[in-house]
Amino acid sequence: MSYDFDRVIERRGTDSAKWGHFPEDVLPMWVADMDFASPQPIIDALTRRVEHGVFGYGLEPQSLKHALVERMMRLYRWEIRPEEILFLPGLVSGLNVVSRAIGDRGDGVLINTPVYGPFLTAPVNQRRTLQSAPLQVRQMGCRLHYELNMEGLAKAIQPQTKLFLLCNPHNPVGRAYTREELSEIAAFCEAHDLVICSDEIHCDLLLDDTRHIPIASLAPEIAQRTITLMAPSKTFNIPGLGASFAIIQNPTLRKQVEAAMAGITPHVNILGMVAAEAAYTQCDPWLEALRSYLTANRNFAVAFLEQRLPNVRFTCPEATYLLWVDLREVVDGKPADFLLRQAKLAVNDGAWFGQGGEGFVRLNFGCPRCTLEEGLRRMATALNGTLE
Ligand SMILES: Cc1ncc(COP(=O)(O)O)c(C=O)c1O
Structure with a gap:
């Protein structure tokens, strides 16, 4: 084809x-x-759904949850369960919900910059204190290579810091972090008892033979402190359909996030769900x-x-x-x-x-x-x- x-x-x-x-x-x-x-399978699935002509409230498709469970296992050897998936209408929404769910007013959220703008605004929107350290950059000829800055993070962290926002692959610098880099970040978050929110929206957009590693897949104890955000939106060019999801394996964290969403975050619309399922099963x-x-x-x-x-x-x-x-x-x-x-x-x-x-x-x-x-x-x- x-x-x-x-x-x-x-x-x-x-x-x-x-x-x-x-x-x-x-x-x-x-x-x-x-x-x-x-x-085309996404366009066909949407066409079939539109032709039905009735657009009432939807249910979360269990078949989509099962497709995600199967996908995480197939791509990353990461075992998740359907009930660990929360659907979200967008990942900016996800960054805000998570900033709101973790810690209290004034608590710190740690980031490495430069990074996708809402990483800087979501914590502030949710009355948290932003703590940031610049990524490290090396120059080789005309080319720039960015790395996480562990020393900078260690300096920026405060006793009130509760959350680390990771962007992997990293927008805008295009890094897909290695297992070693992710292990270092995970160890840092464990040492400081931080929740990790890992925005992995670009996880399928891999160039050359790059592999993506969800930080939560490193070890069950890392998964217990991690909220992973993913979506089919960037990969299959459907961001206007507003379908994304969080994987949260720790039930306490999941309840905190659900509480932060309650009554505010709308359901994913039915066309977004249809598109997401076609994306993950046929494309x-x-x-x-x-x-x-x-x-x-x-x-x-x-x-x-x-x-x-x-x-x-x-x-x-x-x-x-x-x-x-x-x-x-x-x-x-x-x-x-x-x-x-x-x-x-x-x-x-x-x-x-x-x-x-x-x-x-x-x-x-x-x-x-x-x-x-x-x-x-x-x-x-x-x-x-x-x-x-
Ligand atoms: C890292 C990252 N997170 C989130 C988003 C936006 O997600 P959404 O459109 O689902 O709100 C983008 C869009 O560029 C992004 O690059």
Whole structure:
């Protein structure tokens, strides 16, 4: 079966946040959704459900829970039970619910930056104190390699710290943490008695032969202190359908999270559930093809930057469709504003990702190759001050 990821699909005029936010002459490579159609089994399952024509309140499909149990075992040798899964309408919602569920007003939440913006805002929204340490970064030629900063975390932690928010794979720096790195973080959280909330929304978007390891799968005692957040939304390009879930094996933690959700967090809508089940049961071949395409896109982008923009540094992500680009040597001020103005290119400004993000941008390469090429060409033209 072949899949046409090169096909350009017009998204303007479809209420797309990515394509509707900026004027028409701007090429959007910012918010994390992809410009590909979802896999056909998802479209077919949604069509069948829509054709039924009755859209009353839904039940949580047990078949979806069983598919998730089977998937965790098959991919990670991680044994979970259906009752350990809580459905959530979104993972930003999940980060807020967890920040609210763990600890009390004023207690600390620890993060490593730069990281997806809601990691910085969710704890504050829920009246917690944010404690952060920058990731460590090593430079090899033009390439940047980020690592968790255990020393920084040890300095940032306070007696009132209760929760560590982990992003794995890490948005925006594209790391898929190794077993050794995860074991180190797990040992740190055990030593300081922290609950771990691991946002693994990008866990299927693996490039090359990268493997994903859920931190909870390291050992049962780690699972007992971990809340894992996952979703089919990024992987199968269905974030607008709002279906995601938490896996919480510790019954006390699960009750705390359920209590924080009660009466506030809506159920996942019925179409989201239908799409999620089709995604997890019928779309493996599509996902494999997507990974190859994204890996080739990443290689294309990295080669382009290396050749055309020698003063720019960037990550070579192991996972995600996000490239993290350091423009400090070539742009003064906010680089995303510069690129919007001068290149008609919309990217996320690094400052949104917290300390260590200033002067960087995040570029989304989840798009047809010709779109990526056009975005990179616009960037190079603006930065080199010449027509590429
Ligand atoms: C790490 C991470 N968590 C959560 C989200 C958003 O999740 P949702 O759309 O389910 O709220 C994103 C979206 O980019 C993300 O990168």
